[in-house]
Amino acid sequence: MTGLIAFREIVLKVHSRCDLACDHCYVYEHADQSWRARPKVISPEVISHTASRLAEHARDHALPSVTVILHGGEPLLAGTARLRLVCEEFTRALAGIADLDLRIHTNGLQLSPRYLDLFDEYDVRVGISLDGDRAANDRHRRFSDGRTSHPLVLAAVALLRSAPYRHLYQGLLCTVDVANDPVAVLDALVELEPPRVDFLLPHATWEAPPVRPEGASDAYARWLLRIFDHWERRGRPVPVRLFESLLSTLRGGPSLTESLGLAPTDLVVVETDGTLEQVDSLKSAFEGAAATGFNVFDHAFDQVAAHPGVRARQLGLAGVSDACRRCPVVRSCGGGLYTHRYRDANGFDNPSVYCTDLRELVDGVEGRTAARETAPQLTDPARLARSQEELTRVLLARLHTDLAAGPGWARAWELLGAVERSGEAGARALDAVLDHPFTRTWVLAALDRGATGDGPDAPEAARRLTALAAAAVLRGGLDLPAEVAFRDGEVYLPTLGLLRLGEPGTEGRAVLRVTDEGYAARDGRTEHRFGPAAGDARWQPVRTWSPGPDAAPVALEDLDPYRNCFARPPRLRLGAGEAEEWRGRLDAAWALLCSAVPESALAAAGGLTTLTPLAGGPRAGDWGEAGRHGPGALGVPYAAGVAETALALLTGRRRARLRALTEVTDLYALDGQWQHPSPWRSRPVPVSRLLADVHERVAVEAYRRATQAPEPGGSDRIHQALDRLAGAAELTTTGKRLVEELRWELKAVDA
Numbered sequence: 001m002t003g004l005i006a007f008r009e010i011v012l013k014v015h016s017r018c019d020l021a022c023d024h025c026y027v028y029e030h031a032d033q034s035w036r037a038r039p040k041v042i043s044p045e046v047i048s049h050t051a052s053r054l055a056e057h058a059r060d061h062a063l064p065s066v067t068v069i070l071h072g073g074e075p076l077l078a079g080t081a082r083l084r085l086v087c088e089e090f091t092r093a094l095a096g097i098a099d100l101d102l103r104i105h106t107n108g109l110q111l112s113p114r115y116l117d118l119f120d121e122y123d124v125r126v127g128i129s130l131d132g133d134r135a136a137n138d139r140h141r142r143f144s145d146g147r148t149s150h151p152l153v154l155a156a157v158a159l160l161r162s163a164p165y166r167h168l169y170q171g172l173l174c175t176v177d178v179a180n181d182p183v184a185v186l187d188a189l190v191e192l193e194p195p196r197v198d199f200l201l202p203h204a205t206w207e208a209p210p211v212r213p214e215g216a217s218d219a220y221a222r223w224l225l226r227i228f229d230h231w232e233r234r235g236r237p238v239p240v241r242l243f244e245s246l247l248s249t250l251r252g253g254p255s256l257t258e259s260l261g262l263a264p265t266d267l268v269v270v271e272t273d274g275t276l277e278q279v280d281s282l283k284s285a286f287e288g289a290a291a292t293g294f295n296v297f298d299h300a301f302d303q304v305a306a307h308p309g310v311r312a313r314q315l316g317l318a319g320v321s322d323a324c325r326r327c328p329v330v331r332s333c334g335g336g337l338y339t340h341r342y343r344d345a346n347g348f349d350n351p352s353v354y355c356t357d358l359r360e361l362v363d364g365v366e367g368r369t370a371a372r373e374t375a376p377q378l379t380d381p382a383r384l385a386r387s388q389e390e391l392t393r394v395l396l397a398r399l400h401t402d403l404a405a406g407p408g409w410a411r412a413w414e415l416l417g418a419v420e421r422s423g424e425a426g427a428r429a430l431d432a433v434l435d436h437p438f439t440r441t442w443v444l445a446a447l448d449r450g451a452t453g454d455g456p457d458a459p460e461a462a463r464r465l466t467a468l469a470a471a472a473v474l475r476g477g478l479d480l481p482a483e484v485a486f487r488d489g490e491v492y493l494p495t496l497g498l499l500r501l502g503e504p505g506t507e508g509r510a511v512l513r514v515t516d517e518g519y520a521a522r523d524g525r526t527e528h529r530f531g532p533a534a535g536d537a538r539w540q541p542v543r544t545w546s547p548g549p550d551a552a553p554v555a556l557e558d559l560d561p562y563r564n565c566f567a568r569p570p571r572l573r574l575g576a577g578e579a580e581e582w583r584g585r586l587d588a589a590w591a592l593l594c595s596a597v598p599e600s601a602l603a604a605a606g607g608l609t610t611l612t613p614l615a616g617g618p619r620a621g622d623w624g625e626a627g628r629h630g631p632g633a634l635g636v637p638y639a640a641g642v643a644e645t646a647l648a649l650l651t652g653r654r655r656a657r658l659r660a661l662t663e664v665t666d667l668y669a670l671d672g673q674w675q676h677p678s679p680w681r682s683r684p685v686p687v688s689r690l691l692a693d694v695h696e697r698v699a700v701e702a703y704r705r706a707t708q709a710p711e712p713g714g715s716d717r718i719h720q721a722l723d724r725l726a727g728a729a730e731l732t733t734t735g736k737r738l739v740e741e742l743r744w745e746l747k748a749v750d751a
Helices: 044-060 075-094 113-122 134-138 150-161 182-191 219-233 241-250 280-284 301-305 308-312 355-373 381-403 407-421 424-434 437-449 458-476 576-596 598-605 642-664 687-706 714-726 733-750
Strands: 009-013 065-071 099-106 125-129 169-175 197-200 267-270 275-277 291-295 482-487 490-493 497-500 507-514 519-523 526-530 539-541 543-545 554-556 610-614 633-637
Touching: 009 044, 044 065, 044 075, 044 301, 065 075, 075 099, 075 113, 113 125, 113 150, 125 150, 134 150, 134 182, 150 169, 169 182, 182 197, 182 219, 197 241, 219 241, 219 355, 241 355, 267 301, 291 301, 301 308, 355 733, 381 407, 381 424, 381 437, 381 458, 381 642, 407 424, 407 458, 407 482, 424 458, 437 458, 458 482, 458 490, 458 507, 543 576, 554 576, 576 598, 576 642, 576 687, 598 642, 598 687, 633 642, 642 687, 687 714, 687 733, 714 733
Parallel strands: 009 065, 009 267, 065 099, 099 125, 125 169, 169 197, 554 610, 610 633
Antiparallel strands: 267 275, 275 291, 482 490, 482 507, 490 497, 497 539, 507 519, 519 526, 543 554
């Protein structure tokens, strides 16, 4: 069947009865009472058929691993012999097909060395239910005669924590009760040094709502936030899956728990009689809510995966209620646990019965952590620049792993290392050539092609690396052997210029060195000088332009062969007169920017290192281009007039800044294709496109206001887009901070 999401986890009910009488148990105390008609213990036939079905499913879907959770009732009541049979059958069935992750969830009362020795043999990890200190645990987890279970659970945890078995300790599961002291609950759990703590909201529906002291709609959020605050004060002493899931989704990452987030369900339940059911918590909704009509004897897991009830929990955003789809925290809360949405009138098409709690919990965690969770690159340009520099080096190192076997590459790589070790001058020179924006372009192109040390792209990659190394040697004035390979008679030295070493069509090698007047190249017996003061016609230096007396010079890059990374093609080398004419337009455009939007002009100058003249003139709404390159480069239409060039500099730098941010930070999640209405486009767009439009148009609106040419309704449309972004659940904490910055920027424009 196509379009199915494979089951990667099964809950195997090995025993259907329990030795405790917990009054909040969804199996025995809630709507579905099907346990009464089921066998107490799973049979060998059910075990073997389930193992075979799972192996078939894993093979058909090429699953690398599967998880089997032994559950109940109380699974330890099945006894060691039956549990050994489970471990043996599943280990045998999955051998050579998928890795097997065995777990058991128990109340711990029966736990003893004979069980743990078995679990050690098969690497079965153990999770234990415990609701906190004795007062909290005794509120619900008691024997049928009212006796406490707390000392026995503590003894089980102590045994599990002991040296022979500590590696099997998976964690503690705590069901929330707002009548308990949250600080005491967390302290009691932390004292037991669990690898992880899970806090679960008690199962409830709109028909059987949770207990709310004094009717407080946010009682559970306030309780959990007190836990969160205490967890923070204690330095996050243990992982808490609920909180780590929220922090993950607020950063743009995945949900880490079934009870939150929009990840599709990949779990199926096997009852003691072999019945295949949906997630177990549905038993809280109504009699038969978890039923599928399938069993392991007659049906494959794929048939369960196609069941409408299972598919309904795999729809992501489309699977939650309309109110949830419009909520800005839906990506974190996911509409809540599917069971908690149930209402008799319309089934599960509702927000969670814990909706108010979830909204306050997400907002509370985000508010408490926003300052440190916001990426520093957003507000610190120097930090953004360093991150971009590091990114280029990471990509180059990745390329090195593919090309290290090539002899030409290896020699150039060794020279780069020698430059870096040569002292401060060498390190600065190496930084300059590696941070050249088109170094990133070259690395990405080579990675895209899958270049390898013995592949057809290896010579070209090695030529570029030798040119990088040689440019660093010359820039640093170093006494190192800088050998370059040239093709078609010439070699481009990044950041410096183009050197012609032979006739068109020729290839060869030359050694470059620093001289008093500039540089020298020796090709065999012939040496010729080139550089700023050498006057050699075979040398074409990179020209520069300065956006102001105190600004660093900007390269007018019309030589680098990797400058062809923009949407439109670059101009060929400009003639001397053309270059002077372009400098004049750039001067006039910059003066216009500085008078109209001085703060934006200052921001645009920051980090701008390279301007490339592009063919053709400006197109409406398409000015400066930020191509596929490292930070600092901008493509500007050569034929643009002064006003268009000013807009190109402004918008191009805005685009480049946003691109740089998205490359090193998460502004929005990438796991959904959600669409948003755009004031400027006929169709809804992804949040990335809407954010990019707003980020650019705020600056354009400021420029147009200052030059007395505002776009009619331009500010109103930007406000509309900002409002839509404010409600976009895909935005991370950093993305939301950027939207707020844009809102303040627009307020300054409107003032």
